[in-house]
Amino acid sequence: MPTTIKISVNGKEYNVRPGVTILEAIRDMGISVPTLCHLKNLSPTGACRLCVVEIDGVAGLVPSCSYPVSEGMVIKTHSPRTMVARKTIVELLLASHPNDCLYCERSRNCELSKLASEFGVTAQHFPVVSHGHHKDISSPSINRDPEKCILCGKCVRVCEEVQSVSALDFVSRGHKAQVAPAFNEGLNVSSCINCGQCVMVCPTGALTEKSNLKEVLAALSDKKKHTIIQYAPSISVTLAEEFGLKAGQDVVGKMAAAFRKIGFKTIFDTSFSADLTIMEEGSEFIHRLQNGGNFPMFTSCSPGWVKFVEEFYPEYIDHLSTCKSPQQMLGAISKHYWAKKNGVDPKDVFMVSIMPCTAKKFEAKRPENFVDGIPDIDVVLTTRETAKLLKFYGVDLSQLDPETADLPFGNYSTAGKLFAATGGVMEAALRSVHFLLTGKEIEDLKLQTVRGLDGIKTATLKINDIEVNIAVASGLGNARKIMDDIKHKRKNYHFVEIMSCPGGCINGGGQPYSSLTSTHEKNVRARMQALYNIDQMGSVRQSHKNQAVIDLYDDFLKRPLSDVSHHLLHTHYHARKVVK
Amino acid sequence: MAMVESILKKYHSSKRDQLIPILQAIQEAQGFLSRESIIRVGEFLNLPVSKIYGVATFYNQFRFKAIGKYHVMICRGTACHVKGSKSILELLEENLQIKAGDTSRDGLFSIEVVACIGACGLAPVISINGEFHGHLTKEKLITLLDECRKNK
Numbered sequence: 179m180p181t182t183i184k185i186s187v188n189g190k191e192y193n194v195r196p197g198v199t200i201l202e203a204i205r206d207m208g209i210s211v212p213t214l215c216h217l218k219n220l221s222p223t224g225a226c227r228l229c230v231v232e233i234d235g236v237a238g239l240v241p242s243c244s245y246p247v248s249e250g251m252v253i254k255t256h257s258p259r260t261m262v263a264r265k266t267i268v269e270l271l272l273a274s275h276p277n278d279c280l281y282c283e284r285s286r287n288c289e290l291s292k293l294a295s296e297f298g299v300t301a302q303h304f305p306v307v308s309h310g311h312h313k314d315i316s317s318p319s320i321n322r323d324p325e326k327c328i329l330c331g332k333c334v335r336v337c338e339e340v341q342s343v344s345a346l347d348f349v350s351r352g353h354k355a356q357v358a359p360a361f362n363e364g365l366n367v368s369s370c371i372n373c374g375q376c377v378m379v380c381p382t383g384a385l386t387e388k389s390n391l392k393e394v395l396a397a398l399s400d401k402k403k404h405t406i407i408q409y410a411p412s413i414s415v416t417l418a419e420e421f422g423l424k425a426g427q428d429v430v431g432k433m434a435a436a437f438r439k440i441g442f443k444t445i446f447d448t449s450f451s452a453d454l455t456i457m458e459e460g461s462e463f464i465h466r467l468q469n470g471g472n473f474p475m476f477t478s479c480s481p482g483w484v485k486f487v488e489e490f491y492p493e494y495i496d497h498l499s500t501c502k503s504p505q506q507m508l509g510a511i512s513k514h515y516w517a518k519k520n521g522v523d524p525k526d527v528f529m530v531s532i533m534p535c536t537a538k539k540f541e542a543k544r545p546e547n548f549v550d551g552i553p554d555i556d557v558v559l560t561t562r563e564t565a566k567l568l569k570f571y572g573v574d575l576s577q578l579d580p581e582t583a584d585l586p587f588g589n590y591s592t593a594g595k596l597f598a599a600t601g602g603v604m605e606a607a608l609r610s611v612h613f614l615l616t617g618k619e620i621e622d623l624k625l626q627t628v629r630g631l632d633g634i635k636t637a638t639l640k641i642n643d644i645e646v647n648i649a650v651a652s653g654l655g656n657a658r659k660i661m662d663d664i665k666h667k668r669k670n671y672h673f674v675e676i677m678s679c680p681g682g683c684i685n686g687g688g689q690p691y692s693s694l695t696s697t698h699e700k701n702v703r704a705r706m707q708a709l710y711n712i713d714q715m716g717s718v719r720q721s722h723k724n725q726a727v728i729d730l731y732d733d734f735l736k737r738p739l740s741d742v743s744h745h746l747l748h749t750h751y752h753a754r755k756v757v758k
Numbered sequence: 759m760a761m762v763e764s765i766l767k768k769y770h771s772s773k774r775d776q777l778i779p780i781l782q783a784i785q786e787a788q789g790f791l792s793r794e795s796i797i798r799v800g801e802f803l804n805l806p807v808s809k810i811y812g813v814a815t816f817y818n819q820f821r822f823k824a825i826g827k828y829h830v831m832i833c834r835g836t837a838c839h840v841k842g843s844k845s846i847l848e849l850l851e852e853n854l855q856i857k858a859g860d861t862s863r864d865g866l867f868s869i870e871v872v873a874c875i876g877a878c879g880l881a882p883v884i885s886i887n888g889e890f891h892g893h894l895t896k897e898k899l900i901t902l903l904d905e906c907r908k909n910k
Binding site for chain 2: 338343344345346347348349350351359360361362368369757758
């Protein structure tokens with residue numbers, strides 16, 4: 179096979195690699211054709227036909243996303259014929275799409291509406307026909323409105339090829355077709371793990387997060403409520419994008435200022451309870467090592483992953499760490515320790531948590547995450563909802579002077595901060611496990627082997643005389659590979675970290691929509707680098723050195739895995755029978 | 759479900775390319791594809807249920823509810839269309855209070871639309887439990903349905 183072949187695009191000759199699609203080739207040349215259904219690295223479907231190009235000698239227009247280049251091909255990407263075709267396609271899509279754009283969740287960033295505007299669609303040429311599909315609001319995390327679906331199938335492919343969950347597929351045919359869970363039932367009874375990756379790729383408002391802004395607004399204006407806000411480690415490096423700032427800018431101080439400004443009484447940082455999680459989870463790992471517990475031990479901070487195990491690998495439930503996620507831990511500690519200490523009735527505390535995640539909304543509602551009938555967390559908002567909340571109050575993040583979160587739970591080590599990216603929990607855990615086992619700090623705090631965006635990372639580390647095999651995976655398709663290796667005894671791991679979303683929370687289902695832009699991957703990398711920089715510059719880089727954590731144990735919890743810890747900070751899981 | 763198991767036994771070493779033959783065999787034996795049988799086929803072929811339901815709903819031949827005591831097949835082929843089968847179908851749906859492809863709650867009637875029954879000379883034509891009724895008018899249809907109701 180030749181290493182390059184010659185093709186002509188818009189009258190210019192190019193050398194391209196054989197085997198690539200026309201779309202890949204022309205994108206490398208800096209030529210852009212629109213597409214609504216293409217997803218990089220996933221199977222091309224040619225569903226939307228917007229990427230069509232004209233090829234000399236080929237009768238019809240050809241979808242460039244699914245057509246390979248060949249020697250001597252003469253391509254026109256913006257001929258009058260292709261332009262008319264594209265505009266007509268958009269007009270036809272609009273003809274089976276509701277006209278309620280002004281009220282749509284995606285009004286600011288809808289890909290269909292963006293194309294309509296770019297192609298100069300300013301009048302309705304075809305009458306709008308409704309399909310009469312029903313909304314699905316059954317899920318605590320994701321709303322589905324099939325009327326707004328353009329059948330691009332991106333959600334179907336992400337759910338199947340990236341997450342290996344396949345909760346969604348096409349149902350029926352022709353004008354009756356829609357994307358739905360099996361038997362056209364609600365997402366809540368499907369195998370959906372609430373990760374929201376489908377929401378991230380949906381070009382329209384067909385899949386959106388379930389908004390909980392109303393509850394937060396009500397609580398903020400309720401004088402009887404003591405509102406506490408906590409934000410996940412990833413939020414400070416992603417929220418800025420919603421305000422037009424560069425990806426990867428750390429706005430942790432501005433964020434604290436903003437939340438104080440709009441009326442939250444107390445501001446805590448989930449990175450604190452990430453440190454607390456490390457103390458509990460690290461101790462649990464050591465306990466298992468010394469007392470012969472279940473190995474491998476799996477992390478349990480990613481609620482999509484936890485549900486995935488409950489559905490697809492129930493025989494491994496006992497391998498999940500019993501630790502609640504940092505979100506739940508901070509909720510429980512705030513209500514049952516901090517509130518009582520500060521003379522606030524736990525029932526009056528309204529705990530809002532800002533998460534990069536739609537599955538956290540589900541996690542907060544799990545009955546296991548209530549202590550003495552009180553929910554650890556009252557409402558979960560995604561990064562996107564949080565930006566809306568701030569804009570609602572007229573807060574412009576870029577204009578604020580940084581402030582700090584409240585003590586004691588605003589205090590965190592940069593190990594806790596690392597939870598935001600794939601490999602971060604492992605890195606933070608190993609720093610503390612090393613200390614707890616040997617009494618000495620690990621030599622090099624930076625664990626390069628678990629860093630970076632690779633889907634699966636494995637390593638073997640020696641702590642004292644114990645060889646510890648670790649694995650880190652993000653994206654549940656990768657998690658499934660690890661699980662099957664374990665199940666078929668091909669691999670022998672001791673500690674496995676799984677995050678549901680590819681890259682971890684920095685690419686969570688609640689993060690800013692950047693699928694509209696070609697810079698998505700770059701943004702995720704920038705967010706990750708920002709975290710590594712924060713860790714590099716940190717003065718406290720180990721969870722066990724976080725003074726607030728030490729004080730909490732001294733004053734209340736006594737020691738990791740104590741009875742109080744078990745009551746407040748640990749949980750249990752159960753096998754789930756769902757349609758899968 | 760024992761019947762589904764005995765069908766699956768015949769396909770014991772099958773892969774996903776046998777999905778449609780398996781669904782056809784189940785429908786033939788059971789008259790329709792039950793929820794349970796679709797879930798079981800998913801386990802058997804190691805395919806997500808959403809995918810199987812997607813395939814099954816793509817083809818007109820699969821039903822998801824048991825057929826009624828009186829199974830009405832209405833021809834919507836070209837000749838019948840020209841002779842007004844559309845309004846016959848509308849009347850049928852209105853009279854039975856169900857949509858094509860569905861089964862009435864009392865289990866008495868079900869409707870299936872077929873492309874051509876092969877009796878164009880009798881257009882518009884329906885068949886009830888395999889018995890053909892041609893040159894249909896609205897009045898004739900209502901009489902037929904009332905007769906079915908009387909004999910329930």
